[in-house]
Amino acid sequence: MNSEQKICSKSDILSFFYNAPVPNKELLIGIEIERSAVFSENLKPVSYLGDNGYLAILKKLVTESGWIILSKDQDGNISALKRGESEIHIEDDGRLELVSKPQTTLSSLSREFQMHLHEINETSKAFGIRWIAIGRKPFATNKEIIFSYPKNNKEEHDHYQKYYPEWSKKEVTGFEKKNDGIHVNFGYTSEKDAIEKFQTLLKVSPILMGMFANSPFNSKKFSGFLTKRNHSNSQCCPPRTQIQEIFFTEDFSFEKWVDYLLQLPMSKITRKGKRIFIPLTFDDYLKNGFKKHRPRMEDFYLHIKSVFSEMRIKHYLEYRGFDMVPPHLLPSVPAIIHAITMNSEVMQKCQNLVKNWTFADQLEMRERVYKDALQAKIPQGGKVLDLAKELLEIASTALKEKYKNKHGASNPSRFLWPIKEYVFIREQSPAEYIMEMWNGEWHRDPRKLIEWSEK
8 A cells, every 4th residue: 555645536545445355365364462461469550651561561572572663752652563574553551452464374373373472471571460361451440541642642532522423532531441352354355255254244243242252341340241342332433433234235335335434524644743633524635635735545544444343444354343352262263254254155154144134133233242242132032142153153164164175284163162162062252251250259359350361
């Protein structure tokens, strides 16, 4: 992508998507993993600055582990590292996000993030830090969590408050400070392939969110939601965080995706490292510019990234509905996405699980799953748990079929074994399991929760 390429019309934007498909043999898959940390001594949240904060970890990775600084401010505060094709970014409070190298196989991807987790864990021991792998910080209040760049966040919040009538400061602050998720990124071979993958994942998304639900706490208490992270996200600014009916239509296309984005208000652009807030829809900006500034491709790409829905179409696809889960469950996350988007036949089987759901049903099922995860009742009778079992069977079979004639290749369906244990044996999501343990064997001991999340 030429970030400084000028955009003069909608057709220039559409070219960005039409030029993105790759041949099937060149399809890659990547993952982004967010985790939050606490101090082992008192379980207080780790801040960005200080001798034992997130910045100290980043500096140690540079001096001892071969990472190089990709981005920092004039004061030397690091915001991104790079090593090979892998990157580490910081989120709003400074917590770390691994952005993996795009990989050709699930085995390579699993190996990379397991090595990353081990490296970060070992580096953090020098600072008395432990990591919690669940979808929302369970102990700290918003006031206890400090933004890395509070001035920047205030400027953004002031802009949103003024120009976004549906914007909720309370939900956004919790989203920015507390939520940890897993994003799976993967390519497409054509517009048809992109739309089929996009719609398949949206249609079965309530099942996926229920299966991996893992964010039941808020400020040391049960939040009332088993995936509080997804609920919080949906409430931040509905036009940009919730699913839209047009996403499910038969004639949905790259052009309709662009039309949706063009009508959304913008947040900002950057020029020479400075942020410039734009009080316009992208369509108005495209037609008229803003002051002396004219649209560039980097502006549109930044605009896409301000849409926090479950699925995004960029020059690759991005599924964002997963709560962060412990290391033992991580391999199952990209595996199930890879499996159910493997080809049109598999995707049709997945869509058939929810073929009778209307758009109203899709909205209602999300609300039910936020609260009850796998125990949520479905329109045709039964529970999301029943559909999760069927979806996992489809995914397992797809992976086995793809690799059955590849001599010497390990069967990647094994990466689904961890989540199968929860769904088929325990018949619980991770959140349901930890709430049972929290109120039982763990006796509400926070350290027991941390120990589980580290395994």
